[in-house]
Amino acid sequence: xxxxxxxxxxxxxxxxxxxxxxxxxxxxxxxxxxxxxxxxxxxxxxxxxxxxxxxxxxxxxxxxxxxxxxxxxxxxxxxxxxxxxxxxxxxxxxxxxxxxxxxxxxxxxxxxxx
Amino acid sequence: xxxxxxxxxxxxxxxxxxxxxxxxxxxxxxxxxxxxxxxxxxxxxxxxxxxxxxxxxxxxxxxxxxxxxxxxxxxxxxxxxxxxxxxxxxxxxxxxxxxxxxxxxxxxxxxxxx
Numbered sequence: 001x002x003x004x005x006x007x008x009x010x011x012x013x014x015x016x017x018x019x020x021x022x023x024x025x026x027x028x029x030x031x032x033x034x035x036x037x038x039x040x041x042x043x044x045x046x047x048x049x050x051x052x053x054x055x056x057x058x059x060x061x062x063x064x065x066x067x068x069x070x071x072x073x074x075x076x077x078x079x080x081x082x083x084x085x086x087x088x089x090x091x092x093x094x095x096x097x098x099x100x101x102x103x104x105x106x107x108x109x110x111x112x113x114x
Numbered sequence: 115x116x117x118x119x120x121x122x123x124x125x126x127x128x129x130x131x132x133x134x135x136x137x138x139x140x141x142x143x144x145x146x147x148x149x150x151x152x153x154x155x156x157x158x159x160x161x162x163x164x165x166x167x168x169x170x171x172x173x174x175x176x177x178x179x180x181x182x183x184x185x186x187x188x189x190x191x192x193x194x195x196x197x198x199x200x201x202x203x204x205x206x207x208x209x210x211x212x213x214x215x216x217x218x219x220x221x222x223x224x225x226x227x228x
């Protein structure tokens with residue numbers, strides 16, 4: 001596989017469930033990102049990892065918990081979510097942290113919280 | 115703080131006609147500017163970017179954009195639209211001094227009429 005892959009592509013969960021989103025990049029990049037794309041709102045940066053170290057947490061509620069076990073994998077652990085957390089969650093990667101490095105996006109996980 | 119405005123939420127264009135998407139940014143210095151496209155069910159793909167130099171930049175899929183400092187604009191154009199250009203287009207601004215973050219506009223959805 002090439003590029004950035006995300007699983008699952010669709011997820012429906014109740015507010016009391018615990019689930020995880022997975023992102024894998026096959027590009028040899030050192031930086032990985034989680035974004036939230038809601039209807040009627042601009043794309044929002046949630047977390048940034050550089051060389052497996054979290055370098056950015058954009059005031060995201062603690063019910064979202066990221067994990068980066070190595071430079072190729074990024075997880076977003078979800079628990080006790082709210083209906084307003086329903087959105088498309090996009091993962092991206094770039095060679096390194098500078099904003100001049102192109103970010104490559106995965107297709108996203110469409111999350112619905114009931 | 116940096117910000118991006120895409121004034122047009124939806125644009126409908128006939129196949130073969132020209133297309134121009136507007137983008138206005140707010141940032142104190144010269145920012146790095148990007149255009150991304152998101153086709154249905156897909157992640158974002160970089161069309162082109164501007165860092166410095168020639169203010170007219172060429173991108174993939176026949177797109178170009180022009181940076182106009184005096185107008186704080188970075189409009190995207192394509193001379194002749196194909197049905198496959200139906201997608202959502204996002205303008206983004208980034209700056210190293212702003213934490214290497216990309217700030218996205220709200221997007222413009224393009225519909226192509228046969």
